[in-house]
Amino acid sequence: MNLDLRKAVIHNVSGDTQKQLEDTIVDAIQRGEEKMLPGLGVLFEVIWNNADANEKKMMLETLEHGLKQA
Incomplete structure (x- = not known):
């Protein structure tokens, strides 16, 4: 299967609000x-x-x- 990860991720979140994006990241x-x-x-x-x-x-x-704190 040929999957373009960048396109898939961008497609999955492209219509999200800032709150939804934050929730995804967190x-x-x-x-x-x-x-x-x-x-x-x-x-x-x-x-x-x-x-x-x-x-x-x-x-x-x-x-x-x-990174210095890690």
């Missing part, structure tokens, strides 16, 4: 299931591709800080 993180990681990666890719330079810098700083 649920995926709370479940801690490995199979959810690719979907979260697709969502992050969408965020990254639509962020400006300042937003990307903020995300990288947040990521760096969070």
Whole structure:
């Protein structure tokens, strides 16, 4: 089966409200299931591709800080 994961994830959430998107993200993180990681990666890719330079810098700083706390 030829499945385009990016297209499938985007299709599944494309009409969601901000609250629904938040619920999806929180649920995926709370479940801690490995199979959810690719979907979260697709969502992050969408965020990254639509962020400006300042937003990307903020995300990288947040990521760096969070990894130091892990």
